[in-house]
Amino acid sequence: MTPQANTSRRGSEPAVVRVENVYKSFGDTDVLRGITLAIDHHEVVALIGKSGSGKSTLLRCINLLEQVDDGQIFLDDKELTDPLVKQDDVRSHIGIVFQQYNLFPHMTVVDNVALANRHVFKKGKHEARDEARALLERIGLGDKANEYPDRLSGGQQQRAAIVRAIATNPRVLLLDEVTSALDPELVGEVLDLIRELKQTGVTIVMATHEMNFARDVADRVAFLDDGVILEQxxxxxxxxxxxxARTREYLKRFNAAH
Amino acid sequence: MNNDREARRPSATELDRRAFRRRQNTRSVIISLVSTIIFAVVIWLAVVNSPGWQQVQNSFFNWDTIVQAFPRVGEGLWLNIRVLFYATIGVAVLAFIIAIMRTLRGPVFFPLRALAAGYTDLFRGMPLIIVLYLVGFGIPGLNLFGRMPLEFWGTIALVTTYSAYVAEVFRAGIESVHPSQRLAARSLGLSYAKTLRLVVMPQAIRKVTPALMNDFIAMQKDVGLISVLGAVDAVRAAQIETAAAFNFSPYVLAGLLFVLLSLPMIRISDWYTGRLRRREQMGALV
Known part of the structure; x- marks a missing residue:
C-alpha cells in the first residue's frame, strides 16, 4: 500500500469502503493497475479521468459485479473480495446507478423502487410501496409513481434509478457517470438530487465528467490515469x-472542449 | 504496460484466493460426479433386478434382431431425412409468409390478417395425425393431381401443421423488436419491406432461435408419423421388422437412430445461441 494513498482522509474512524491495491484486466487490457482508495462515512468522492481510465471498472469491482484479479476491497472492515463472502448480501448494502438508468421496463416506477425492499429485505408489499412512494414524493416524482419507466424523460428515469438504489439505505452509493446519457437541460435535476443526497449524509463514490459539479459537491477528487490513481x-x-502534469493536461483539454 | 504485467507477481492473498476457488471447483465437480454415478447405479440395479427384466431385455434389447433390422430401418431413416429436408424449407417459407401477414398494419390488410390468424388457430389446434389423414388420404381422393408418393403428402401435412407453430414464433420475434428500431430504420428512408428484411427480421430471428430450434427438433421426430400413411420410413420399417421377428428391438433401434439424428442439431443450436449471447450482451458475473 502506498503511504500517500490515504493522506487525504479526514477522520480516524474506519473507512466505509477501503480499496487496497486492486488489479483488474480484461484479456490483454490492464484496466486497474494497483488502485488504493479509502472512502469515509458521509464522504463524497469523485473519480475523474478520461474514458477507459478505469473509473467504471473500479465501481463495478466495489459492487462485486466484476471479480478483481488481485488486491482487496473492504466494506466496513469486512473483506468483500473474500471468496467465502455472500455476494448478494454485499450487493444489498451497496447501491449503484448506471449511465443507462437500467430501470426495469415491465414494472411501474414505484415497483422499481420497492423491489429490493420487498424481495431482498422481505418488507411487506404495502410497506415497501409506501416507502417508495414517499421517496418519490420527496424528489418530486410522486405523480410518476404509477407510470412505466418508458413514459418518463431521461432525467426523471435517472432520478428514479437513483432513488431505487438508495431505497434500501445502502452503506455507500456508487454513481457511474449518471448524467452522461442525459440531455444537457436534464443534467441539472439529477445533479440537484445528488447534492440533496449529500446533504442527508449519503456516502457517495461517483465517476463523473461534470467537473464543476465535482468541485461543488465532492469532498475529494481522485484522478485516474491508465489504471492508477495519479493524484487525489x-x-x-x-x-x-x-x-x-497529466492531471493539468487532462483538465486543460477538458475545459477547452466544454 | 504489458511489461509491468509480466513483472507483477500476484499477491499472497490473490494466490490464496485462486487456490481456494480451485479447491471449491474441484469439490463441486467431484460431488456432482459422485451423485450422478450413484443415481445411475441405483436406477440400473433397480431395473436389472426387477422380476420381468429377463423378458424385457429379450424382447426390447435383442442384439441379433437389432443387427438384422438395421439395413431396412436405416433405409427408412434416409426417407425421414429427405422428408425433413423438404419440410424444413417448406415450413421456413410458409411460416415466414404467415407471420408477415399477421403483422401487417392497416385496415386494408384485414382479410390477410384474418386469414393468417385463422390458419394458425386451426392448425395449431388440430392434431398432426388428423392433418396427416386429411391431407394424405383426402387430397389424393380429389383426383386433381396425378399419383404422388405417400411421403409427398406426408411432407405437405408436416409443413401445414408446423408452419402454424413456427409462424407464431416468428411473430413473437418480430413483435419483440423494440418499436424504436423500426422508427430508426424508417427514418433512414428504408421502405417497410426493407425495414423488415434488414433490421427487424435479423433481430427477431436471433431472439427466437432457441424456440425455432426447439420446433425443428420436434418436427424431426414427428417426421416419423408419416408412417401412418404407409410410407416406409424408419418407424414403418421397424414395425415390419418387429412383426417379422416377433420382437420389439427394431423399435428401440429406430428410436435410437432418431435421437442420434437430433443430437447434432441440438448441439449446433446450443453453440449458436451461446455465440449470439456472447457477441451481443456485455458479459458480467451476475
Whole structure:
C-alpha cells in the first residue's frame, strides 16, 4: 500500500469502503493497475479521468459485479473480495446507478423502487410501496409513481434509478457517470438530487465528467490515469491547482472542449 | 504496460484466493460426479433386478434382431431425412409468409390478417395425425393431381401443421423488436419491406432461435408419423421388422437412430445461441 494513498482522509474512524491495491484486466487490457482508495462515512468522492481510465471498472469491482484479479476491497472492515463472502448480501448494502438508468421496463416506477425492499429485505408489499412512494414524493416524482419507466424523460428515469438504489439505505452509493446519457437541460435535476443526497449524509463514490459539479459537491477528487490513481486530494485543489502534469493536461483539454 | 504485467507477481492473498476457488471447483465437480454415478447405479440395479427384466431385455434389447433390422430401418431413416429436408424449407417459407401477414398494419390488410390468424388457430389446434389423414388420404381422393408418393403428402401435412407453430414464433420475434428500431430504420428512408428484411427480421430471428430450434427438433421426430400413411420410413420399417421377428428391438433401434439424428442439431443450436449471447450482451458475473 502506498503511504500517500490515504493522506487525504479526514477522520480516524474506519473507512466505509477501503480499496487496497486492486488489479483488474480484461484479456490483454490492464484496466486497474494497483488502485488504493479509502472512502469515509458521509464522504463524497469523485473519480475523474478520461474514458477507459478505469473509473467504471473500479465501481463495478466495489459492487462485486466484476471479480478483481488481485488486491482487496473492504466494506466496513469486512473483506468483500473474500471468496467465502455472500455476494448478494454485499450487493444489498451497496447501491449503484448506471449511465443507462437500467430501470426495469415491465414494472411501474414505484415497483422499481420497492423491489429490493420487498424481495431482498422481505418488507411487506404495502410497506415497501409506501416507502417508495414517499421517496418519490420527496424528489418530486410522486405523480410518476404509477407510470412505466418508458413514459418518463431521461432525467426523471435517472432520478428514479437513483432513488431505487438508495431505497434500501445502502452503506455507500456508487454513481457511474449518471448524467452522461442525459440531455444537457436534464443534467441539472439529477445533479440537484445528488447534492440533496449529500446533504442527508449519503456516502457517495461517483465517476463523473461534470467537473464543476465535482468541485461543488465532492469532498475529494481522485484522478485516474491508465489504471492508477495519479493524484487525489480536496476537490478544489485537484481541479484548480493539480500537482501532476497529466492531471493539468487532462483538465486543460477538458475545459477547452466544454 | 504489458511489461509491468509480466513483472507483477500476484499477491499472497490473490494466490490464496485462486487456490481456494480451485479447491471449491474441484469439490463441486467431484460431488456432482459422485451423485450422478450413484443415481445411475441405483436406477440400473433397480431395473436389472426387477422380476420381468429377463423378458424385457429379450424382447426390447435383442442384439441379433437389432443387427438384422438395421439395413431396412436405416433405409427408412434416409426417407425421414429427405422428408425433413423438404419440410424444413417448406415450413421456413410458409411460416415466414404467415407471420408477415399477421403483422401487417392497416385496415386494408384485414382479410390477410384474418386469414393468417385463422390458419394458425386451426392448425395449431388440430392434431398432426388428423392433418396427416386429411391431407394424405383426402387430397389424393380429389383426383386433381396425378399419383404422388405417400411421403409427398406426408411432407405437405408436416409443413401445414408446423408452419402454424413456427409462424407464431416468428411473430413473437418480430413483435419483440423494440418499436424504436423500426422508427430508426424508417427514418433512414428504408421502405417497410426493407425495414423488415434488414433490421427487424435479423433481430427477431436471433431472439427466437432457441424456440425455432426447439420446433425443428420436434418436427424431426414427428417426421416419423408419416408412417401412418404407409410410407416406409424408419418407424414403418421397424414395425415390419418387429412383426417379422416377433420382437420389439427394431423399435428401440429406430428410436435410437432418431435421437442420434437430433443430437447434432441440438448441439449446433446450443453453440449458436451461446455465440449470439456472447457477441451481443456485455458479459458480467451476475
Amino acid at each position: 486530494g480536496p476537490a478544489k485543489q485537484v481541479l484548480t491547482t493539480p500537482r501532476e
